[in-house]
Amino acid sequence: MKSLVVYFSATGTTEKVAKNLAKATNSDLFEIIPKQKYTDIDLDWTNQNSRSSIEMKNLSFRPEIANKIDNLKDYKCLFLGFPIWWYREPTIIDTFIQQYDFSNIKIIPFATSGGSGMGNIKDNLQSLAKNSIVENGKRFSSNVSVDELKSWGKQFTD
DSSP states (O other): OOEEEEEOOSSSHHHHHHHHHHHHHTOEEEEOOBSSOOOTTTTOTTOTTSHHHHHHHSTTOOOOBSOOOSOGGGOSEEEEEEEOBTTBOOHHHHHHHHTSOOTTOEEEEEEEOSSOOOTTHHHHHHHHSTTSEEOOOEEEOTTOOHHHHHHHHHHHHO
16 A cells, blocks of 8 residues: 655654654655744744744634645555644644545544643544544654554554
8 A cells, every 4th residue: 555654843853753654664755844934933832922822722724835745646545744732733734634635545643742642633634634534643752763663554554
């Protein structure tokens, strides 16, 4: 089954895990690039007026994405990675999901976080990607091994 690892990474943590997951599962790789890059100031979750805080207070907010996938229908399995922000996926992930038709594509979320769990992420993604199957995801630490990623990813790609 042809698979794709799609990820959004604001600080490089999710990128590291995504690249290792792509290697571990022999998947193609695609980075979601925000049209307006996030700065350290934008990501300051302790500042109520930071860009990320404002976006996550308004869950209908849809940050623009600078790039697109041209061949999504070539894939049957899509690993979707992101940092957990305010106990859920960042709104740029919602932008991504709403830009495509995921019919007959299995979506497997994975996330990075210092301690937050996956919460209602599966239900959130399923409500946005109605014609797909969203699997239960998993949160990984930044130092997850390639072997652990291979073992986890194999259940979805075999």
